[in-house]
Amino acid sequence: MQKVIKSWYSWLKKAISTKNQELNAVYSDGRQLWATDGFSLHARQVALVKQGRVTLSPEGLFAVTAVDDAEAAAGGSGLPPFAKTLPQGEPLTTLVIDRDRLLQALKGQDRQVRLALYAAGPGMVELSSAGAYALVVALSGVEETAFWRPEPAAD
Secondary structure (H helix, E strand, C coil): CHHHHHHHHHHHHCCCCCCCHHHCCEEEECCCEEEECCCCEEEECCCCCCEEEEEECCCCCEEEECCCHHHHHHHCCCCCCHHHHCCCCCCCCCCECCHHHHHHHHHCCCCCCEEEEECCCCCEEEEECCCCEEEEECECCCCHHHCCCCCCCCC
């Protein structure tokens, strides 16, 4: 389990800002883990019950440190308002894509990649950049219950 926790934490940390003090940590709101740099957001469905900054303990497990009183006074709970960044309403379309095929398509692209989603037929994701193109066909028959989305805290 320690190896899994370390991989989850490593992935979360990839969304951390190096310039913004408030966004340079992984946080727990008690129900899930969050990390962001203001442009991308990573969340993991791990309920640690406690709220605060998350690190790895010497044993390789999640450790939560409560935010101090000054931080709490400045922002209520002291946690950045991650849930406010989640899109509201219904998406225009959803497609289920095999992760490995999508990563393979992304690896051949230049730094800036344009994604085009096509819902007609089997559904497809088109990736294009300055000198590369890839098309990934969506999967079908995957149950909706196989997916998770972070939930904002109840006020």
